[in-house]
Amino acid sequence: MHPDDTSRSTRRAVRKVWDDFSARGMASGAYTEAVRAPWAVRVLMGGAGWLGALFFQLFLVGSVFLAARDNGWAMALCGAAMVALAYVLYRRRLGGIALEQFALAISLSGQGMVILGAAKGVAFGRALESAGFWAGIAAFQALLFAVVPNRLHRLLCALTAWGALAVTAQRLIGPSALDGWLAYPWPLVGLVPLACVLLIAFTNNEAQLCTADRLDWAEPAADATLLFALGGALMLTGADRPWLLATGGAAPIGMHWHAGAVLAFLLAVFAAAEARRLELPNAAGLPAVIVALALGGLMAGAPAVSVGVLALGLALRRASLPWLGLGVATLLAGFTWYYSALSWTLLAKSATLAGAGVLVLLARVVLLRRGGTKELR
Incomplete structure (x- = not known):
């Protein structure tokens, strides 16, 4: 990890390791700690990069884009040139926050021009309805x-690729009883659990990836996967709302139940794996698995809650504050969205939420009494 991204305690630990290595003759020279610029300076430099990119794109609009706006393939070629320019700036590592933000803005604009130009070149309406077009976007982002x-660039590319895959899956499903945008949450029934499986795999193999020096691409991919899983779970949790509004109060389509059942199973699997890793006795490990399965089953109608709980577990496993914050935010949003669902009575929703709280409190009591381990405390 770059020194700029570490806390004070971590920097002190790094300094101590360097001093130990120097004392053993395994390192030479004085330890130099990078000085991080104040946040206000970083914000101003980033804004300068985006401002420079804005003027550069205004120049393109005046000189190239207006002439090529009716030619989709020419527009796509211009966008590809902008992406290539951003690639050169990133690869040469000329340094500076402003230049990195300039390259990011140029790349994002170029990607938009490539996609829009390709859609216009094929035939805009037909391209949007084609699964191959969206699969091509996913491949382009990959x-x-x-x-x-660049880490931020990779995060945005991975997140866009996930979204393109979801649309591709929806296009492959083909016409159905659902109309238009009402059908889009269906692919999330499979993609959200798949994303959770990949997150569990990443967390369990993070040490090996670090040893193999592959975290520079694995970490942004995992961050994007987490964002997609949390956002997709929130969409599934509230999927019955637009359906009920559009159909005048018909029965809900139940896609959140399918995803919730799979996520409950994944919660139990993760709990079992963690109990084995921590070498908990059966008196503590088995109740943990049962509680995870019961909680996932109880909240099967709200997949966002299950994914939020899983994100909390993964965050604690990785000691990651950003993941922890995202998990807590998703839990709050998931409970709120679930409580405002139109397909449940207030009595049923209140009983479910109260039951989930009682289950968690009882689980804590049982685990502390039967586990007797410091890890549980």
Whole structure:
């Protein structure tokens, strides 16, 4: 991890390791700690980069884009040139926050021009209805993820690729009884649990990835996967609301139940794996698995709650504050969205939420009494 991204305690630990290595003759020279610029300076430099990118794009609009706006493939070629420029700036590592933000803005604009130009070149309406077009967008984002070494750029590319995959899956499903945008949450029934499986795999293999020096691409991919899983779970949790509004109060389509059942199973699997890793006795490990399964089953109608709980577990496993914050925010939003659902009575929702709280409190009592381990305390 770069020194700029570490806390004071971590920097002190790094300094101590350096001093120990120097005392053993394994390192030479004085320890130099990078000085991080104040946040106000970083914000101003980032804004300067985006402002420079804005003027550069205004120049393109006046000189190239207006002439090529009716030619989709020419627009796509211009966008590809902008992406190539951003790639060169990133690869040469000329440094500076402003230049990195300039490259990011140019790349995002270029990607938009490539996609829009390709859609216009094929036939805009037909392209949007084609699964191949959206699969091409996912492949394009995957290519950029692989070749551009910037972390934020990789995060955005991976997140866009996930979204394109969801639309591709929806296009492959084909016409159904659902009309238009009402059908889009269906692919999330499979993609959200898949994203959770990948997150569990990443967390369990993070040490090996670090040893193999692969965290520079694995970490932004995992962050994007987490954002997609949390956002998709929130969409599934509230999927019955637009359906009920559009159909005048018909029965809910139940897609959140399908995802919730799979996520309950994944919670139990994660709890079992953690109990084994921590070497908990059966008196503590088995109740943990049962509680995870019961909680996931109780909240099967609110997949966002299950994914939020899983995100909390993964965050504690990784000691990651950003993941912890996202998990807490998703839990709050999931409970709120679930409580405002139109397909449940207030009595049923209140009983479910109260039952979930009682279950968690009882689980704590049982685990502390039967586990007797410091880890549980």
